[in-house]
Amino acid sequence: MKRYLPALLIICCSAVVAAQTPESADKVMSDAYTTAKKENKKVFLMFHASWCGWCHKMDAAMNDASVKKFFDDNFVVRHLVVMESEGKKNLENPGAADMMERYHGGKSGIPYWLVFDANGTLLADSKMRPEGGGPETGDNVGCPATEKEVAYFVEILRKTTALKQAELDLITKRFRQNEAH
Numbered sequence: 001m002k003r004y005l006p007a008l009l010i011i012c013c014s015a016v017v018a019a020q021t022p023e024s025a026d027k028v029m030s031d032a033y034t035t036a037k038k039e040n041k042k043v044f045l046m047f048h049a050s051w052c053g054w055c056h057k058m059d060a061a062m063n064d065a066s067v068k069k070f071f072d073d074n075f076v077v078r079h080l081v082v083m084e085s086e087g088k089k090n091l092e093n094p095g096a097a098d099m100m101e102r103y104h105g106g107k108s109g110i111p112y113w114l115v116f117d118a119n120g121t122l123l124a125d126s127k128m129r130p131e132g133g134g135p136e137t138g139d140n141v142g143c144p145a146t147e148k149e150v151a152y153f154v155e156i157l158r159k160t161t162a163l164k165q166a167e168l169d170l171i172t173k174r175f176r177q178n179e180a181h
Contacts, residue, residue: 025080025095029120036076036118042160043116044075047100049083050091055111057178058143067167067174074161075115083110108140115160124156145178 023031032043048055062071071077080096097106103125105112115124128149129138144153153175154168163171 020090022081022091022093025093025099028078028080028093029099029116032076032078033116033118033120036116039076041074041076041118042123043118043120044071044077045114045116046077046079047082047096047105047110047112048079049081049085049110050088051085052083052110054143057145058111058113061143061175061178064174067171070161070163070167070171074157074163104135105140109142111142112140115156123160126153128152143178144175147176150175 029043029045032045035041036043046055046058048058062068062077080093080099081091082093082096082100084091100106100112103114103122104127105114105125108127111126113126114122116122125135126141127135127138128141141149141152144150150172154172157163157171158168
């Protein structure tokens with residue numbers, strides 16, 4: 001048994017490390033696009049961190065029973081972990097920060113979200129831009145809460161899904177609750 005112990009320790013430690021390493025951003029997105037193609041959906045990607053209260057509010061709003069079906073029916077929702085605190089850097093998805101930067105969200109704060117079609121074409125992001133503003137301009141709405149932020153978010157949903165006005169009204173109502181809490 002003693003001569004097998006070092007090999008057993010290496011195998012066990014390798015399994016623990018592998019279990020703790022998050023998937024790369026590329027793998028998460030590749031799987032999301034495959035699922036979106038199969039299910040005829042868009043991909044809703046949210047960059048977030050464990051410490052981010054507004055990230056948790058965004059998840060809670062999207063998963064609220066009053067609107068969850070609308071998101072589930074239209075999107076493959078995925079999360080990429082970025083900006084973790086020093087003791088939790090191991091939670092970050094490799095390549096996620098670079099991807100966030102590539103899509104002009106690096107200085108925007110979190111949550112920062114993107115909407116893609118099933119082929120990986122960017123359709124929208126969470127930045128409200130001034131008229132004629134380029135991709136590097138604008139303010140991140142993050143988790144929509146104010147009337148203006150929610151209106152922007154709902155307009156993105158209107159443009160990227162087949163949601164009906166009554167469904168969009170329910171989403172508006174739910175997300176407006178974020179301002180009060």
